[in-house]
Structures are given as structure tokens and as C-alpha cells.
Amino acid sequence: MAAEIREELLSAYLDGELSAEDRARVEKFLASSAEWRQLLDELRSVRSSMQSLARHKLPEDLCPAVLRRAERAGIGGPQQPAAAGKITPGTVVRSWWSRGGRRRMLWPVAAIAAALLIAFLDTDRKPAEKQVAQTRAPKGETFIGARQLAEEQGENKSQNLSRHPGDEIESETMRENSAFAKSAENQNVPLLEPKMAPAAPSSAAAPSSRAAENAGRSAGLLRKETATSPDDTLTIVCDVTSAFVRDRGFEKLLDEQQIAYRQSDQLHFPEADLNDRYGKAGKEPVLRPYLVEATPAQVDRIMALLRNDALGVSKVVKHHEYAKSRARDERLAQAANKPTQLDANVPARVKFVLRIVEPPPSSDKEP
């Protein structure tokens, strides 16, 4: 053991990592030991051999690719109007940190206060849903601000998720994609849409909380469902009229956007849960699930266009974060040894569920 310790000092001596005292001891021992001098020569030879290895250099600057991928992950935020479409080195992009970072610290406080008030008033919730109620205002709707604040405070996300029989909380996915989850929230912010319609009348139940939520964000935004779905697919639930369905409003919208879709006959959670989460649509709501292949930008576009249709569409709720379904696709593809592409231009599977509900009767006076 003593010999090993002394030998260990030789490597440190070679590297200049010894104290003055230890260095003196080693040099004294080297002077009297041919074996040690031989070992020191061998260590020098090993070091020389390692230093003969080639110096690899990247063929290109990674900066553009890194910033592009970060932008797709939601970091970087919307670009300045002058920066036409691309993030390049030298382009000053006001990221969501700076654009919303400071304001985010203000409106979540107001949102929390409103949410707590609603939680106090919402006394008929089951215990398991109380946690969600703290971040929920109108039925089926949640506040991003409260959730963001919870995340910033390092709370376990699973505590803020509603749990329903049959739901699976993919805590691993949540942890893995925590950064992406935070960035994915920004994907809920629609692209600047000049034609963005005002919030639908049916969701005007909590003006104070709505004002708090909209503070710092563009008009017409957005509730975010904090519940998870068993199969990890992004699902968007839309309350639409029968006329909208009869006129094939959704299909026409997708055709105009040249987005592939097909009708689906499967829901990944029970209809009862659908009603419970998104508000009662009727005892037996008629549902039209669609499977859509869309990129994140296309999903935002579809949601914006749906919200624009104030007559045919009364509610549009994103059920699950897009990043998670894409992360899942990536994991599956990797498992199958297929090349994966986290590319903004590569569509992923998204489920749209149209719930046919009729608008409330008009309250206008008869002429």
C-alpha cells in the first residue's frame, strides 16, 4: 500500500499537481531509486502517446444548429419583426425569458390570488381534484400562471395534475421534459394573429382571473389543461356546433392548410372524463375525434383559426403538451433504431376531438 501511494505521487509529480513539500519528497526518492526513474519514464511515454492523438475539429460552427434546435424547443421565443424568420448568430432574439420573464413574475401572483379565491369558492370538488382546483378557474380550464409559479417553486408537477381512473401520470416524461415543458408552454402562445377573435362568451365566468392571465400575453389566450392522458398524445378538445360539423368546418380548415388528417374512432379517455374535465357538454355529447399530422406551428395555426370562428367554435383547449408527444415519438424511434428528427417541419400525431354542443339560447329581446 505504501508503494502504491508513492507511485501515485509520481503521476501527480509529472502533472505538476504536488505541493512543494511532496514534490521535494518525490525528487529525493527519484534520486535514489532507479525503479522509480524507470516508472517515471514510462509515465512520460504514456503521456506522450496520448498527446500524439489527433486533434479533432468540427467541420462547421454548431451555433446556428444549436439555436435552431433551441428555438424548436421553445427557447428563443418569437423573433423580432425585423429578423425575418431565422435565428442566426448575432441576431438579438428576445427570448421568452426577457420578453415574458419579468412580467411572468407579476401576473402569476395575481393569477394565484384569483385561483385561490376560486378554490375557496369551489367547495364541491373531490379531494383528489382539489389540487387541480387551485389552478383552475372555470370548469375544465386552468391557468398557466399558477402552474408556472408552481414549477418555479420546484413543486412536484404530479401534485398539480388531476388524476382520474385510468390516467397514467408519466412522471418520467415530465421530469425529462421539464425544461421542454416550460418552453412548450410558450407554444401555447399563438403566433401573432391579426384576426384573433376575442375570448368566447361561454368562458367568461371569471373575469378577474382572466384579466390576470391575459396580463403580459396576447389577447385571446389560452387555458392549459394540466391533466395528462394515458397515451401521451397531444389532444385538443373543441366545443363546436352541429352546424360547424354539418358544414365540415374542421375538414375545410385542415384542407386549406394542407394538413393530413383522418377521422378516428378511438378516444384515449372515457367520455365521462372528457365531460368532467372540459365542462358539461350534455349527457351524451356527440364526439368527433380526428387524428391530425401537424407540426407545432401548424397546431397553433389550427387552434387560432378555430378560435376565430366565433359562431361555430366556442372552446378550444389543448389537453397535453406537444413536446411530450414529440419526445415520446423520439424515444420510440430511437428504440426502433430509426433516425429521429426533431425538426419543426416534421409533423407529429395530434388528436382533435370535436364535441358537438349547441350555443346557449339567444337572450336578445324579440322585436
Added chain:
Amino acid sequence: MFGAAVKDDAQLIDEALNGDSSAFGQLVTKYQDRLYNTLAHLVGSTDLAYDAVQDAFVQALVKLETFERSSSFYTWLYRIAFNQAISRRRREKPLVSVEQVQEASGHEPVDRCGPPESKLEQQERAAQVRAALAKVSDEHRAILILREVDDCPYEQIAEILDLPIGTIRSRLHRARLQLRDQLKGVFQEDVT
């Protein structure tokens, strides 16, 4: 020198956190080659290293707010990249080995110190070293590369690998002895 580098990185990080993506771009440009070189030797594949480096920078940007600055930025970045590289290597077989790339490109090794040798001799020696290095255990290879290829001081290696300096010292010594033995075997095969 080490302290001066940290200060510059801190400024760039602050600017990046304030929304200046070009500041993070400067960090990428500053460290990409060093990181790539280290990882290429660590995992024995330039393709894996390329992906791992890119992934690491993206992860670093995504998690930049969580960087506590108790270590240098490169140390923190390297740990991300190290984990990425090891994970990738475990999942995938290296598509192209370092040796294959060098043979295809005719890339000449750079001998930073030692007697002058012909290019062919240098290439042969580098190939022998790579072969010997591949036979060394992962933990020994990592510490050898950090020290001999990346010129990291013991303290930085300890931070990266999250080990006490005493362990770094003893492990590095054992790694050198192991590589010495592997090189003897390679040289003997060559002679016979």
C-alpha cells in the same frame, strides 16, 4: 487564466439569460471544438461525438437558468456532454470509428511533444494508441482523456467527474499504468 475564463463566460451567460442568443452562440463557438475533440476520443466515434456535442449545447441552453455557477461553465457543459455521449454510446453502435474517419480523410495526428517522426510513423503510433485506449476501462479512459487530451487540472477533473481530488490522483495513475500495459501489448504485436 482559469479565473479569467470563468469571468468572461459569466458575462456571456448573463447576456444569454437576458435574451441575447448571440451570447450563447459565442459560448458554443468557444467550446465546441474542445468538447468535440474530447468526446470523440472518449466514445471512439466522431459521429457520436458530433451528436453529443450538439445535444449538450442545446441542453445547456435549455437549462441555462439552472446553472448555479459553483463550477466553470465548461465543467458544467462537459458533464452534460459526457452523460449525453455515454448514453448515446450505450444505445448505439458507433457508426464510424475515429480511425476510419482518419484513414478516410488522411487527417494527420498532431504530436504536441516528442521526437520528430515521419507522418506515417505518427499515424501508425496514433492508431496504436487508439487501439490501446479502446481496451482501457471507461472510467480510466475518461480520466486519461480529460487530463492528457483536454489538459484539465486535477481540480476540474474532480468537478467534472464529481470525485475527490485524491481519487482523481490515484485513478489517473492506475489509468496510466493500464494504458502503459496495453501499449506494451500493442507494440509487441507490432514487432512480431
